[in-house]
Amino acid sequence: MTLALTLLAPSRLWLLVLAAAVAVAYVAVGRLRRPPAVRHPDVALLDRVAPRSGRWRHHLVAGAVVVSLAAMSIGLARPARVVDVDRTEAVVVLAVDISRSMDATDVAPDRLTAAKEAAAEFVAEAPAGYRIGLVTFATETHTVASPTTDRAELLAAIDALSTEDGTAAGDGLSTAVDVLEADAAATPDGATDDTYRAIVLLADGDTATGTPLPDATQEAVDAEVPVFTIAYGTA
Template identity: 45%
Template sequence: MTFLSPERLWLLGLLPALAAVYVLMQLRRRNYAVRFTNLALLSQVAPRRPGWRRHVAAALFLVMIALMMVGFARPAATVKVPRDRATIMVAVDVSLSMMARDVSPSRFEAAKAAAKKFIGELPARFNVGVVAFAGNANLVAAPSDDRTAAIASLDQLALAKRTAIGEAVFTSLQAVRSFDAEARQDPPPAHIVLLSDGDNTTGRTVQEAIDASRVSQIPVSTIAFGTPYGTVDIEGETTSVSVNKETLRALADSTEGKAYEAADADQLREVYANIGTSLGFETEHRDVAARYIGIALLFALAAGGASLAWFSRLP
């Protein structure tokens, strides 16, 4: 529970004192009744009634006061609100290591298929852009709400040497800053989803990409795709291409993104589905004090009704 005015909760400390005063008054009432030695008169001064009824109205009253105090502290509920102009940049590794067939039919083909499904299922309010990176990074689909263009761009991708993860982040950040006429002064809320199976081997460093993402306040979520057993044949030589999870996790953790791992096509689709449900929202704290005040009024009515029914008076 979040409170917008938590300093007001100190009032709850008065409740035990109020309850203690009530108990003392009940004991004092009993002591006054015992002073009468004439038992005939005692039954008239303190007639026997079900004891618990006497305390119900008081208990309901105390609960009402507690709820009113909590409401006075302005409790707030955490809600997710869709973000206007939300932009998702999908960065896909097209280095030669993506030829590996440890994922069927290959890392490259599985990555393209999963990215297409991810883009196609994004809510209509999202803008989406696509970046491909190997020895450098290229914006192959500018961010827009045109799903057809973004998906078609994935079919045009071709593999190349080296892996420029840092450049992929910089290219994605530049695409966000160029989104529309307002983007330079008021960039849209954005998130980068970067899929790779390797380490940064060329271009600007991952640390430079982290610093730039922090300045832009754009998180980078990463997907480490592939198994430790992948191999590719390059110029007649078989080369091991295991996934460098540490680099990708550092990039995600340092930019307030999330780091995912996927060892096959099914896991990759699941990762994209999880990402799709978490992006494009911002968290807000909405005042729900009226909810507590409303419940307090119900307890007040219950206390008043019980007191009137049993004792013909208000508490």
């Protein structure tokens, strides 16, 4: 875990300039003042009857004003500490390309097997609180598994994946967004849902049919769902 201090409204630090100006002005005025002339011939008597100087009180008040202005400026700048913590709960949908091009062997042993291995590794290593879903796409899209914590079910579904005709990456991404939105909509009424949701897209290229990939990407942006892409293939 790392800690860092940041300011949410740094523009408000201008009040520090005001605090500095007050301090400079006070010092300048103090230097311009002439010391009072002593006209009494008996200085010892003057010390007994004249009130002692309250200059230190003036210094104390001025210092308090400067410190208060500086503290107010820093407070208005809204200092905040950034804390990095491990996320223990999330909903992630794996969107896997199962088009025929994933049979290519430019990635050993082939693209689909490499994607399946990466997906299985993610499922196995994800925190127990992560609910993971699985969507596949070729010409058609399939929601193979809704978000779940059942690792055995997910691993079996990933292992059973095989290629089909066509490539509809846009539809696959759009379906993954729909799965996450449906999951968010299932939050009980009145409950606060701040669950982190994301999509991991495992594919080897652009879409050949269905929803254009840029349109599907915009759907994810509109839904505020981050998309992480793992590309397969060297050509």
